[in-house]
Amino acid sequence: MASGECVMQPNSPTIQQELEDKLMSLMADKNSNLNEIEALISQGVTINCTNREGLTPLLQLVKLGHARNDLLDVIRLLLDQNGIDVNCKDSDEWNALYYLCRLYQKADLINIILLLIQRGIQVDWTNKLKKNAFLLLCQHYPHKNMIDIVQIFIDNNIDIGCKDNDGWNALHHLCNNYKQSNLVDVIRLLVEHGMDITCNNGGGWNALHILCQEKTEDNYMDLIKLFINLGIDVNSKNKGGWNALHILCQNYQKDNLIDIVRIFINHGIDVNCSNGGEWNVLHILCNRYKEENLVDLIQLLIDHGIDVNSKKKGGWNALHCLCKNYKKGNLIDIVRLFINNGIDVKCINDGGWNVLHILCKNCSNLSNLIEIVELLVENGIDVDCKTQHGKGWNAFKIFCNDNANAKVYNKLKLLLEKK
Numbered sequence: 001m002a003s004g005e006c007v008m009q010p011n012s013p014t015i016q017q018e019l020e021d022k023l024m025s026l027m028a029d030k031n032s033n034l035n036e037i038e039a040l041i042s043q044g045v046t047i048n049c050t051n052r053e054g055l056t057p058l059l060q061l062v063k064l065g066h067a068r069n070d071l072l073d074v075i076r077l078l079l080d081q082n083g084i085d086v087n088c089k090d091s092d093e094w095n096a097l098y099y100l101c102r103l104y105q106k107a108d109l110i111n112i113i114l115l116l117i118q119r120g121i122q123v124d125w126t127n128k129l130k131k132n133a134f135l136l137l138c139q140h141y142p143h144k145n146m147i148d149i150v151q152i153f154i155d156n157n158i159d160i161g162c163k164d165n166d167g168w169n170a171l172h173h174l175c176n177n178y179k180q181s182n183l184v185d186v187i188r189l190l191v192e193h194g195m196d197i198t199c200n201n202g203g204g205w206n207a208l209h210i211l212c213q214e215k216t217e218d219n220y221m222d223l224i225k226l227f228i229n230l231g232i233d234v235n236s237k238n239k240g241g242w243n244a245l246h247i248l249c250q251n252y253q254k255d256n257l258i259d260i261v262r263i264f265i266n267h268g269i270d271v272n273c274s275n276g277g278e279w280n281v282l283h284i285l286c287n288r289y290k291e292e293n294l295v296d297l298i299q300l301l302i303d304h305g306i307d308v309n310s311k312k313k314g315g316w317n318a319l320h321c322l323c324k325n326y327k328k329g330n331l332i333d334i335v336r337l338f339i340n341n342g343i344d345v346k347c348i349n350d351g352g353w354n355v356l357h358i359l360c361k362n363c364s365n366l367s368n369l370i371e372i373v374e375l376l377v378e379n380g381i382d383v384d385c386k387t388q389h390g391k392g393w394n395a396f397k398i399f400c401n402d403n404a405n406a407k408v409y410n411k412l413k414l415l416l417e418k419k
Contacts, residue, residue, distance in 0.1 A: 019045040027057050027074075028064035034073055047081040048088065056088045062099040063090075071104070072112050079119045086121045093127035101136040107143045113152060123156040132162045139173040144180045147189060154193050161194065167201035175210040181219055184226055197232050204238035212248040221260055234269045241275035249284045255291045258300060271306045278312040286321035294326065295334045308343045315349035323359040331363065332372045345379050352389040356381050360399035360412075370411045383416045 023045050026032040041047070048056050055063060058078050061071070068074065075096075078084055089095050097116055100109060117123060126132045134153045141149070154160060163169045174186060191197060200206050208227045217223075228234060237243045242250075245264050252260070261281075265271065274280045279287075282301055285294065298318075302308065311317050319338050326334070339345060348354050356376055363369060377383060386392050393401070396416035400409065 016044075016046065019043055020049040020051075023049070023057050024051050024055075024060050027060040030065050030068040032065070032068075034070055034077065037074060038077060041077070041081060047078065047083060048085050054091045056085065058084070058086070058096050059088060059090055059094075059099065062096045063103070066099065066103045072108060072115065075112060076115060079115065086116060086119045087125075089125075089127075092129075093125075095121065095125055095133075097121055097123065097125070097133040098127070098131075098136055101133045102140055105140075105142060107145055109141065109143075110145055110149050110152070113149060117152070117156060123153065124158045126159070126162060129165055130162065131164045132158060134158045134160060135162055135164055135168070135170055135173060138170040139168075139177055142177075142179065144182055146178060146180065147182055147186045150186060150189060154189075160190055161196060161199075163199070163201075167199075167203075169196070169199050169201075171195055171197065171199065171207040172201055172205070172210055175207045176214050179217065181217065183217075184219060184222055187223075187226060191230055197227060197230050198236075200236070200238075204236075204240075206232065206236055208232050208234070208244045209236070209238055209242070209247050212244045213251050221256070221263065224260060224263060228263070228267050234264055234267050235273065237273070237275075241273075241277075243269065243273050243275075245269050245271070245281050246273070246275055246279065246284055249281050250288055253288075253290065255293050257289065257291070258293055258297050261297060261300060265300070265304050271301055271304050272310070274310065274312075278310075280306065280310050280312075282306050282308065282310070282318040283312050283316065283321050286318045287325050290326065290328070292328050292330055294328075295330055295337060298334060298337060302337070302341050308338055308341050309347070311347070311349075314351075315347075317343065317347050319343050319345065319355045320347070320349055320353070320358055323355050324362050327363060327366065329366070329368060331366065332368055332375060335372055335375060339375070339379050345376055345381050348385065348389075352385075352387045352392060354381065354385050354395075356383065356385070356395040356416075357387055357393075357398055360395045361402060364399055364402055364408070369408060370415070373412065373415055377415060 019040065023037070023040055026037050026040065050056055051060065058075070061074060061078065065071070079086060087095055097113065100112055104112070124132065137149060160170055171187065171190060174183060178186070197207060208224070211223055211227070235243055245261065248260060249257070272280055282298065285297055289297065309317060319335065322331070322334060345355060356373065359369070359372060366372070384394050386394050394416070396412060399412055
C-alpha cells in the first residue's frame with residue numbers, strides 16, 4: 001500500500017452516510033427490491049437514521065414508498081431490526097400510523113395497522129395540529145373494512161372524539177369522504193362508543209349538514225333517518241344560516257328528494273327558515289331543482305306553511321328563481337300553483353326585473369311560452385314594465401334580443417306590445 005493512501009472502513013462516516021442515503025432512496029422507490037433492502041440493512045446501516053427532512057427509513061417508506069405492492073413485508077423487515085423506533089415522528093409530529101391513514105388506499109391497511117400496534121406504536125398520539133390517525137383515516141380511507149379498522153382503534157383507546165384545528169371530528173370527515181353502504185353501521189359503532197353527533201365544526205356545520213351536501217348513495221334516506229333518530233337537531237344552522245334542508249335542496253337532484261323533504265318536515269324542520277342571504281328552501285328549490293316533480297315538492301312546502309312571497313337578498317321571490325332555472329314543459333303548472341296560492345306576480349327585484357322579464361330572457365324556447373305569458377297577463381303582470389326601474393328594456397324587447405322565432409315573435413307582439 002502506498003504511503004498516504006486512505007482506506008475507508010465499513011464503519012467510517014463516509015461509508016455510513018452512503019449506506020443511509022441508499023436506504024432512503026430504496027424506501028422512496030415503490031419498485032425497489034425487498035432483497036436489496038434486506039442486503040443493505042445487513043451491512044450495518046443505522047436503522048433510525050434521518051434525512052434532511054427529518055424522516056427515518058420507516059417514515060420515508062410510508063410517506064414516499066407507500067404505493068409499493070409489498071409494503072407490509074418491507075415494514076415488517078424494518079420492524080424486525082434491533083433498536084427500531086416504531087414511534088419515530090417527523091418535524092410535524094406525524095408518525096408512521098398518520099402517514100398510512102392519510103396516504104395508503106389499499107384494503108390491507110388493516111394488516112399493517114395491526115402489525116404496528118403489535119410492535120408498540122402509540123395509537124392515540126395527537127400532533128400539534130390536534131389530529132390523530134383516526135381523523136386521517138376517516139378523512140381519506142375508502143374501503144368497506146373501514147368499520148373493522150375503526151373497531152381496532154376503539155379497542156386501542158384512541159380518542160374518537162378528537163377534533164382538528166378546524167373543529168372537524170371523525171363523523172364530519174366520514175360524511176364528507178366515505179362512500180360505502182355500511183356508513184350507517186360505522187356511525188352506529190361510533191355513537192355506541194360516545195361520539196357526539198351534535199358537534200359543530202368551525203363553520204357551524206354538523207355531520208347532518210355535511211351529509212346533505214355530499215351524499216347521493218342509495219341508502220341516503222337511511223342515513224338521514226339514523227341521524228334524526230339519534231337526536232340530531234334538524235333545525236341547527238351553520239354560520240351562513242343554512243340548515244340541513246337548505247343544503248339538501250341545494251345539492252340533491254334525484255326525484256326521491258320529496259321523500260327526504262317529507263322526513264324533515266315530519267321531524268319538525270322550520271320550512272320558513274332563511275339563510276344569511278335570505279334564501280328559504282323554496283327559493284333554493286326553484287333555483288336548483290330540475291326534475292318534473294318540482295310541482296309536488298312546492299305543493300308539499302305550501303301545505304306546510306311556506307311563505308311563497310318571501311324575497312331573498314336582491315328582491316327575488318320564488319317565482320323569479322323558478323323562471324330563471326326551470327325549463328320543463330310543466331312550468332305552467334308550477335306558475336299556476338304559485339298564483340293560486342297568492343304569489344305576487346307583479347313583484348320586481350332590485351334590478352327592476354319582474355317574472356315576465358326573467359321568463360322571456362331564460363325560457364324563450366319553451367313550447368308553451370305563449371300560454372305561460374297569457375297566464376301572467378291574465379293575472380295582472382305589467383307587460384310594459386322596464387328593467388332598471390324604468391331605464392331599461394321591457395319583456396318583449398328582452399325576448400327579441402335573444403330569440404329569432406318568428407312564430408312566437410308575432411304572438412308575443414300581440415300580447416306584450418302596449419297599444
